Amino acid sequence: MVQEFLTGAREAGAEVENIFLVKKDIKHCLGTFNCWTRTPGECEIKDDMEELLPKFAGSDIVVFATPLYVDNVTGIMKHFMDRLIPIVSPYFEKVENGEYRHQKRYEKYPKMMVISNCGFPEQSHFQVLSLLFRRIARNLHSEVIAEIYRGGGEIFRERSLLLKPFIGRYKKLLRRAGREIVENLRLSEETMAKLEKPIIPPDQYIKGASKNWDKLLSKVGTSSKDEDEQADN
Numbered sequence: 001m002v003q004e005f006l007t008g009a010r011e012a013g014a015e016v017e018n019i020f021l022v023k024k025d026i027k028h029c030l031g032t033f034n035c036w037t038r039t040p041g042e043c044e045i046k047d048d049m050e051e052l053l054p055k056f057a058g059s060d061i062v063v064f065a066t067p068l069y070v071d072n073v074t075g076i077m078k079h080f081m082d083r084l085i086p087i088v089s090p091y092f093e094k095v096e097n098g099e100y101r102h103q104k105r106y107e108k109y110p111k112m113m114v115i116s117n118c119g120f121p122e123q124s125h126f127q128v129l130s131l132l133f134r135r136i137a138r139n140l141h142s143e144v145i146a147e148i149y150r151g152g153g154e155i156f157r158e159r160s161l162l163l164k165p166f167i168g169r170y171k172k173l174l175r176r177a178g179r180e181i182v183e184n185l186r187l188s189e190e191t192m193a194k195l196e197k198p199i200i201p202p203d204q205y206i207k208g209a210s211k212n213w214d215k216l217l218s219k220v221g222t223s224s225k226d227e228d229e230q231a232d233n
């Protein structure tokens, strides 16, 4: 999903970088607040966040891409998100709705986008993610300009020729989304509506997924079906 989206963004003239957090050394936040006191704006932990933090702050748009893990971002992404707090100041400000947030440290903050996929077929599984990123954007003086969520994401692992045209159509949509974001900083209603539609009907997806689990389980020899068959024999 990310690769197709970024291809579209590149086609529209953006300079893009795809950073795999899993390949980076990102330790968890120690909660000392030294990034707000002793070394304002700088974390005391010496790891790859030294390189990533200025990149984050200097970007026009940051796309957070994560598979859905237990209704949330992955642990790796959460560590990254926690380590973003040096970019705001410890002092508070009241916003329009009466809530407080931390004041800015920098003049400009990147706009945010979210891309995610999950195993269950419905779009409703992204409710927590959607709210989470809206709240984070508010706290980090940003805004979420687009969210691309794909239920039934296990389909991307499929190599079946029958599914190829359906996946191909969705990939094309992702490239269009990438171009639209660079050109207009938003997705058109039409693209959003098309992206929300299931790639294949949910019941068909579940049938295929169950078959795949059957295959995988019998390969490793732990299928309950195998046991039933052995018992019958």
Ligand SMILES: Cc1cc2nc3c(=O)[nH]c(=O)nc-3n(C[C@H](O)[C@H](O)[C@H](O)COP(=O)(O)O)c2cc1C
Pocket: 067, 068, 069, 070, 071, 072, 117, 118, 119, 120, 121, 125, 153, 154
């Ligand atoms: C630890 C773990 C937790 C998961 N939790 C959820 C979940 O809460 N809801 C869901 O629909 N899928 C869940 N999944 C399935 C993944 O979101 C799904 O396999 C997704 O397609 C993985 O994306 P990727 O291939 O880009 O890594 C989970 C998978 C793992 C490994």
